[in-house]
Amino acid sequence: MSSEGSEISGACLCGAVTFAGRLTSEPVGACHCSQCRRWSGHFWAGAELRDPAIEGEPLRWFRSSEDAERGFCAACGSSLFWRETGSRRTVVSAGAITPPTGLRLEGHIYVADKGDYYDIADGLPQQAQSRRRVAPAAFAAPSG
Amino acid sequence: MTIRGDLDDIAACHCSQCRRWSGHVWAAVPVPDDRLEVEGAEHVRWFKSSDKAERGFCGTCGSSIFWRAFGRGETDVAVGCIEPPTGLRLQRHIWVGDKGDYYDIADGAPQEDRQ
Numbered sequence: 109m110s111s112e113g114s115e116i117s118g119a120c121l122c123g124a125v126t127f128a129g130r131l132t133s134e135p136v137g138a139c140h141c142s143q144c145r146r147w148s149g150h151f152w153a154g155a156e157l158r159d160p161a162i163e164g165e166p167l168r169w170f171r172s173s174e175d176a177e178r179g180f181c182a183a184c185g186s187s188l189f190w191r192e193t194g195s196r197r198t199v200v201s202a203g204a205i206t207p208p209t210g211l212r213l214e215g216h217i218y219v220a221d222k223g224d225y226y227d228i229a230d231g232l233p234q235q236a237q238s239r240r241r242v243a244p245a246a247f248a249a250p251s252g
Numbered sequence: 253m254t255i256r257g258d259l260d261d262i263a264a265c266h267c268s269q270c271r272r273w274s275g276h277v278w279a280a281v282p283v284p285d286d287r288l289e290v291e292g293a294e295h296v297r298w299f300k301s302s303d304k305a306e307r308g309f310c311g312t313c314g315s316s317i318f319w320r321a322f323g324r325g326e327t328d329v330a331v332g333c334i335e336p337p338t339g340l341r342l343q344r345h346i347w348v349g350d351k352g353d354y355y356d357i358a359d360g361a362p363q364e365d366r367q
Contacts, residue, residue: 121272121301136354138276149316149330150264150279153355170313180314184299185307187275187314201275202354211354225262225331225340226279230358 111210116155118205120186125167125179127188127200129160135214136202140222143172148187151223154199155211162189162198253317254289255329262331262343264361266351269301274316276352279342280328288327 117128134156144152166183171193179189179198191198202211216228220236228234259281270278290296296318297311308318308327319328331340345357349365357363 119272121269121307122299138355145332147313147315147332148274148276148278149332150274150277151332152274153276168314172313178314180309182297182311182314184273184301185297185309185314185316186273187316201272203271203274203276203352205354207353209352209354213355223332223338224336225338226264226342227359229360230356 114210116157116200116205116209116211118200120164120181120184120188120204122166122181122184122186124183125162125164125181125186125188127157127160127162127198127204129157129198129200132156132158132197134197134199136211138213138216139218140216140228141218142221144190144218145221145223147172147178150226152187152190153202153213154190155202155205156197156199159196160198160200253291253329253333255283255334256287256289257284259283259340260343262340264342264345265347266345266357267347268350270319270347271352273301273307274330276355278316278319279331280319281331281334281340282326282328284326288329 112133114131119126136155138153140151166181168182169177169179172178188201189198215233217235219234262281264277264279296308298306298308300306305321317330344362346364346367348363
């Protein structure tokens, strides 16, 4: 689960781009939107960090919509970061976080846009759309 | 890209390389090279990820699209990049022994520790 304030770190496949930072209170989520599916090759999962330290020359940002951009390593192609333009918060790939991650996936978003070749069967909460901060109670991190 | 003919053996790969590269889990289908046509190939960059294989991605947006073993005559193509409706079904999970610690696999598809 998203342990707000916990520090995590990680790297791309070739190791040239690294990141480190503290988790926000946003749930660790899997995104099934068509952009994330094309970009990751299946569907994407991420954890949100506040003001992460991101280093490495091969880092490139691709403006994927009017208000968001995606960061990847231009040396190995790892899909690493999503952020709203100008935000201090960055969602980092769960798969790139150095294990043991200490995290648990908490839900699925944009499932209305999911791929037609797989099922979501893990019993976690699903949201038809909605990326952030509009989470209904069902999607909020479990209390206690 | 254009793929001709029927596709089979759609697999989700949980190896640590695929997880770092895709950001979660990578799903792909093998396509014989003579049935795969890539447009915009000049944008594809190849990264040699092991002695045996390389990974192809879009140098503009970073999409994780291709994996191929040297000398095998086929390329694994990311299912997330295939235009819907795909008409495909995920058939198995591979390299489950190396899966991430933050999620469960619960869809009932066969799981294999390795390939």
